[in-house]
Amino acid sequence: MGRKVREPEYTNWFEHIDQAGGAVRWVIKSKDFPANTSVQSRPKVRNGAEIKLDVLNSPRIQEIIIEQAKARGCGKELVDHEAKEILETMAHDYNLKAVRVIGAAVAKVIRQILDGIYVNFDQLRRIRELCKTDSVVFMPSHKSYLDFILLSLMCFDQNVPLPAIAAGMDFMNSKFMGEALRKCGAFFIRRSFGTDKLYWALFTEYVQSHIVNSDRPVEFFVEGTRSRVGKSLFPKYGLMQVMLEPYLRGSVYDVVIVPVAINYDKILEEILYSYELLGFPKPKESTSGLFKAMNILNERFGKCYVTFCEPISVRKHFGLSLHRAAFVCQPDSQFVLSDREKRAIRKLGHLIVREHNKNSVISVWPFACQTLLKYLEDEHLEEFDFAQLLTEVKKQGILMSKMGIELQIDKSLEEDLRYYVALHDDLFAPIDHTKETFAMKLLDHPIEKSGAIDKQVMEKSVGRIVLSNYANKMMHEVADSALISLVLSTIQDHKQNVVYSKFIYLQAALARDFVCVPGEEFLSFSAALKQLTQSKILEVFEDELRILDLEAVNYLGGLIKPSLAAFNIVLSVLQECGDRYVTLAQIVTLTQLKAATLWSKRIPSIRASFLSTDPIKNAFFTLEDYKILIKKGLNVKLQAKNYEVIYQELDKVVHEFAAYLKTPSATRNRL
Amino acid sequence: MSGKSLGQTMLVGRIMGECRSEQKGPTDLFTSTPQVKKMAEIQQFNVPQSYRDTILKWNGWGYRDSFFAINKNGDVEFTGSRYEMSGQALPLLRPWFEQNLGIDLDYKTPSQPQQQFKVDPPNNNQVFIDFLRVHDIAYSNAPQHRVMRAHGHTVHDMMHLRYGKIPRYPDLIVWPKDESQVEKIVEAANRFNQALIPIGGGTSVSNALDCPLPEPRSIASIDMALMDHILWIDSQNLTCRAEAGIIGQTLEKELNAKGYTCGHEPDSIEFSSLGGWVSTRASGMKKNRYGNIEDLVVHLNFVTSKGLIQRQCQVPRLSSGPDLQHVILGSEGTLGVVTQVTLKIFPIPPVKRFGSLVFPNFNAGVAFFREVAKHRCQPASLRLVDNEQFIMGQAMKTENKGLWTGLKASASKMYVTWWKGFKVDEMVAATCVFEGSEEEVEQQERRLYALAEQFKGVVGGEENGRYGYRLTFAIAYLRDLGMEYSVLGESFETSVPWDKVLNLCRNVKQLIKREAKAAGVKYPVLASCRVTQVYDAGACVYFYFGFNSRGLDNSLEVYDRIETAARDEIIACGGSISHHHGIGKLRKQWMKGTVGTVGLDLLAAIKHELDPKNVFANANLIDLPSAKL
Incomplete structure (x- = not known):
């Protein structure tokens, strides 16, 4: 486990630029983008305008326009006009010349700020061949703006047709950037469009038109938005369904999904994310913001790894499990998916996230961050010594290799660790890297106003959230083993079936924090158990699990415990508030407030990084999944959705959680 | 084939004469399996010299x-003198x-x-044979007769005959x-534990005639060949009654002689029988x-095991509960034997024209067809062939056409490709048959061609239409040619609603090509389709599929895998x-x-009621649930 980046499987893309003689030379190379010739020997690759026209003239859109005109009691022309406008805002305007101009600039900048982009190009060349026979959908992991820029650059480099990218409307806030991206093949969709039937129809038809006609690959992010937290987000299903529908209704022979795992040593938006996670309104993606961002382009951002995963043929994947014959009793125009089919599609979303994780490159830095968090957060130390950090990371490295998890180590663990500390030294008080060892002290980050929450805590939390985001980057590898370990270290009864039932409970409770595959609970348990027994951390004796390596069990359990602790604050906030109805914003603020108060009291295991809104929201929505929070209309005053709290059910969860958070028992009592 | 040309170009298959004498003794045509040779006493009685055994x-x-x-010039040539193209070379076909x-x-x-073909010895049910003898019913257990009635025309059947047993x-x-x-035979079969399989023309492509291996009883094939008479023609009501064994072209020829046509023209009309049409729910061009x-x-x-089923009157329609005739139509010999049929007949239309x-x-062609169905202006026959078949059709052109025809063909080709911008590797053709009075036909043509213009259709002339239909009867002969050179080929059909026609055609063709490649086929694969019928709510689609099995050691398995996957795909795409x-x-x-x-339970219940001993086996x-057997 853990993607190892080595030559010759991976090569540094910068070499291609350098071989070409610079970004400009690289970008003006003549290109040979293949078309899908499986159905027609000379297929027409439509330009942006032709696609728009086809979409408008499609039966689906023509019908909805008539239907809407009738429903609204207005003329058909009015709806027609609206449809055209929506489409104008949405559609890409792919243009190779523009791609070359923009590509040259972007390539130049990237060449400057990164130390290397390592890509498994052979796989991408295979995908180029696939483009000749199938509709390809790229589904990259999403951690940065750079994701789709890099993907397009790699495609351009390898003569793979540049994808049409489903991007969020917020990218268009900057007119210049928006239009530039549009010319590179990005199209823009509203983040939410509720029940706007016309919009839904246009968007569906637009996306499917690309897939059915196989003009160029389509690219979209299964996580829906950039993950600010270093680990995968819970997949979004809507677009997934739209993408798969053409296959299910037989309009294409197959759709081939290519998951792409993109990992960064250092995320461009690092500090920005931290502020966002604290709940500061997200700065608009404006051009001036971009120029501000240009300033940080003097910094270095380390290496980036792009892994094109094994293509997934949707036809093969669903095989007989999603039998298309179930759909054919309905006319094409009345296509609906049953719950069973929706579940199968959702599961695929989770599988793709898992594929991203499996192909993620793990450096030593997440382990360094775990260590720093443990000492600076859980134990509230002011600073930490590099020499000690090195020792701790080495220990973890040994444990990981015992567990069969491979870390990406370029030179040696120590050299790598120094490289990463240097790369991230803007988080710390000045460091003299020439020294053998040095103290590492997190810097405060300025906060303009903080409302009800203690400003000082907020200032301290920014850097800690950054660390916790990086620490997350290794969690997918150990989450299941960590859950088992946590259960074993807190529950007396170690019978395998007892541990398994607790495991399932916790895995589901944290399913939004650590994305797993629904329906594969037992498989994941068995795999984790195998990992733990093979590495001699546990043994199975008759029907009992026995701990062989208590230190490892405590370490692993400790990795996942903070997530439970953060969840627990949300639970206690809900219990304390006692209101019949709550809103999300209200609970987020109360939780942050509570976490800040507890942290200032230096309560062990309470972290400043708990102020991050992401785990709070995850807990909130998990409770909604559990039907402990039930959507009940609108809070008019707050202009937000009201949720009814089902307290009896809530108490059950609190009770269940208490067992795992007992040590130190004081925490729970004071909550 | 046109109704008119049937008589001119083909020999009509009638019984050549009957031999009334009883025959015993071995035959030299087929070899019996050696160890039982001495037991294999041939039992024959009144065996007719039927076309099936002679021509x-x-x-x-x-x-x-x-x-x-292949003739000495290396060109493909069609032998004999029965068909319009007989004796002619097709120089484009080999390439x-x-x-x-x-x-x-x-x-x-x-x-x-x-001579090398092995036939297993028969399992004689002597009481049954003796019963036939007593009742003066003709029979034979000679290997040459049994072989001819042991199969239909699937790839498996042909492979068995050509290379195995x-x-x-x-x-x-x-x-x-x-x-x-027939009634006596069925009665005796029930009495003497004899299994029966009726056979008409023997053109089945669904293994319907194959004798089930697990069947422990002796199996008798009821050959309907002697029951080939038209019983009467009713010019008042325009109906005709015929025995079920009559072969399509015989029926048509005899009706034609009286100025009528029955209008039913399946591609197999030269060999398939009236009873076969009924029991398979046949469809005509x-x-x-x-x-x-x-x-x-x-x-x-x-005729069933429980007795004869027939309506008491010959009426155009009746409301008397579920239509029992529809239980018989499509029963595929599982419930009984069709013995006589009254069919509608029609005066022969004065004009028949190809187009x-x-x-x-x-896509344009299918859109046109959909529109034709909407306006209900389809001529007697209307077919759309895809590009692969269009090209294949072109390859069927004969060499000795006059200079003028050749010139015209190339001129029209120039017209569509240069002037209209059609691409040779994308264009498709629709072929049609118009029937009616001169004015009717002219009107049909005008209307159809005007509608076609809306879909960028270009009128391609009568000669091309004729070529299109020529492929219909030639294709089965072509398969035999292919088999001489390691090609396995088959055709299969489905029906599909309009909105799913394009998806189904594309996906099934894709599937065939991809599956063949995945199975290790090393040569180009033929996957082609045509829309052969239009209905108000959908169409009939017909696929041709063929591949070169050279280098495969499991060619039949590969074939089966592709055919099964193709049917799965058809069904997944909304086809039948x-x-x-x-x-x-x-x-x-x-x-x-x-x-x-x-x-399924209902069908089994009907079967159980009509044939409790499963004589029609x-x-x-x-x-069938084995408990009920």
């Missing part, structure tokens, strides 16, 4: 004297075969000679000469004008289990999905 091939399609062969299926003239896979033969052939003899078999049948007699249209691509070939044994696995569990349509 048809034993191991391929059609007449013995008609086949495609087409080489290009599209990768055949090599030096790599031949010829059939075993007839048939897994199971009928043990006896009986030739009833009228309905009362000109159904747009005349209807399918279920529209043409007015009345029929059906053709060329479209820039398949069958439009007119029927189920037989080949498509039984999809029956449950098609009619549901309750539907061809095991078509459904698998």
Whole structure:
């Protein structure tokens, strides 16, 4: 486990630029983008305008326009006009010349700020061949703006047709950037469009038109938005369904999904994310913001790894499990998916996230961050010594290799660790890297106003959230083993079936924090158990699990415990508030407030990084999944959705959680 | 084939004469398996000299004297004198075969000679045979008769004949000469524990005629060949009554002589029988004008184990509960024997004309067809062939056409490709048959061609239309040619709603090509389709599929895998289990999905009621619960 980046499987893309003689030379190379010739020997690759026209003239859109005109009691022309406008805002305007101009600039900048982009190009060349026979959908992991820029650059480099990218409307806030991206093949969709039937129809038809006609690959992010937290987000299903529908209704022979795992040593938006996670309104993606961002382009951002995963043929994947014959009793125009089919599609979303994780490159830095968090957060130390950090990371490295998890180590663990500390030294008080060892002290980050929450805590939390985001980057590898370990270290009864039932409970409770595959609970348990027994951390004796390596069990359990602790604050906030109805914003603020108060009291295991809104929201929505929070209309005053709290059910969860958070028992009592 | 040309170009297959003497003794045509040779006493009585045993091939399609062969110039030539193209060379066909299926003239896979073909000895049910004898019913257990009635025309059947042996033969052939003899046979079979399989023309492509291997009883094949008479023609009501064994072209020729046509023209009309049409729910090329078999049948007699089923009157329609004739139509020999049928007949239309249209691509052609169906302006026959078949059709042109025809063909080609911008590798053709009075036909043509213009259709002339239909009868002969050079080919059909036609055609063709490649086929694969019928709510689609099995050691397995996957794909794309070939044994696995569990139970219940001893044991349509056997 853990993607190892080595030559010759991976090569540094910068070499291609350098071989070409610079970004400009690289970008003006003549290109040979293949078309899908499986159905027609000379297929027409439509330009942006032709696609728009086809979409408008499609039966689906023509019908909805008539239907809407009738429903609204207005003329058909009015709806027609609206449809055209929506489409104008949405559609890409792919243009190779523009791609070359923009590509040259972007390539130049990237060449400057990164130390290397390592890509498994052979796989991408295979995908180029696939483009000749199938509709390809790229589904990259999403951690940065750079994701789709890099993907397009790699495609351009390898003569793979540049994808049409489903991007969020917020990218268009900057007119210049928006239009530039549009010319590179990005199209823009509203983040939410509720029940706007016309919009839904246009968007569906637009996306499917690309897939059915196989003009160029389509690219979209299964996580829906950039993950600010270093680990995968819970997949979004809507677009997934739209993408798969053409296959299910037989309009294409197959759709081939290519998951792409993109990992960064250092995320461009690092500090920005931290502020966002604290709940500061997200700065608009404006051009001036971009120029501000240009300033940080003097910094270095380390290496980036792009892994094109094994293509997934949707036809093969669903095989007989999603039998298309179930759909054919309905006319094409009345296509609906049953719950069973929706579940199968959702599961695929989770599988793709898992594929991203499996192909993620793990450096030593997440382990360094775990260590720093443990000492600076859980134990509230002011600073930490590099020499000690090195020792701790080495220990973890040994444990990981015992567990069969491979870390990406370029030179040696120590050299790598120094490289990463240097790369991230803007988080710390000045460091003299020439020294053998040095103290590492997190810097405060300025906060303009903080409302009800203690400003000082907020200032301290920014850097800690950054660390916790990086620490997350290794969690997918150990989450299941960590859950088992946590259960074993807190529950007396170690019978395998007892541990398994607790495991399932916790895995589901944290399913939004650590994305797993629904329906594969037992498989994941068995795999984790195998990992733990093979590495001699546990043994199975008759029907009992026995701990062989208590230190490892405590370490692993400790990795996942903070997530439970953060969840627990949300639970206690809900219990304390006692209101019949709550809103999300209200609970987020109360939780942050509570976490800040507890942290200032230096309560062990309470972290400043708990102020991050992401785990709070995850807990909130998990409770909604559990039907402990039930959507009940609108809070008019707050202009937000009201949720009814089902307290009896809530108490059950609190009770269940208490067992795992007992040590130190004081925490729970004071909550 | 036009109705008019039928008589001129083909020999009509009638019984050549009957031999009234009793024969005993071995035959030299087929070899009996050696160890039982001494026991294999031939029992024969009144064996008729039927066309099936005298002028048809034993191991391929059609007449013995008609086949495609490579002549000394290396061109494909069609032998014999029965068809319009007989004796002519088709210089474009060999290159087409080489290009599209990768055949090599030096790599031949010829059939075993007839003398080497092994036939297992019969399992004689002597009481039954003696009963036949007493009742003056003709029979034979001679190997040459049993072989000819042991199979249909699937790829498996042909492979068995050419390179192996048939897994199971009928043990006896009986030739009833009228309905009362059929009744006697069925009665005796019930009494003496004899299994029966009726056979009409023997053109089944669904393994319907294959004798089930697990059947422990002796199996007798009821050959309907002697029951081939028209009983009466009623010019008042425009109906005709005929015995079920009559062959399509015989029926048509005799009706033509009286100024009528029955209008039912399946591609197999030269060899298939009236009873076969009824029991498989057949469909004819000109159904747009005349209807399918279920529209043409007015009345029929059906002999079952429980007795005769027939309506008491010959009326155009009646409301008397569920239509029992529809239980018989499509029963595929599982419930009884069709003995007599009253069919609608029509005065021969004064004008019959071919026509053709060329479209820039398949999508445009299908859109045109959909519109034709909406306006209900389809001529007697209307077919759309895809680009692959369009090109294949072109390769069927004969060499000795006059200079003028050749010039015209190339001029029109220039017109569509240069002037209209059609691409040779994308354009498709529609072929049509118009029937009616001169004004009617002219009006039909005008209307159709005007509509075609909206879909960028270009009128392609009568000659091209004729070529299109030529492929219809030639294709089965072509398969035999392919088999000589290691090519396995088959055709299959489905029906599909309009909104799913394009998806189905594209996906099935894709699937065939991809599956073949995945199975290790090393040469180009032929996957082609045509839309052969238009209905108000959908269309019939017909696929041709062929591949070169050279280098594969499991070619039949590969073939089966592709065919099964193709049917799965058809069903997944919204198509049906069958439009007119029927189920037989080949498509039984999809029956449950098609009619549901309750539907299967209902069919089994009907079977159990009509044939409690499962005398009609061809095991078509459904698998019977073994407890009920």
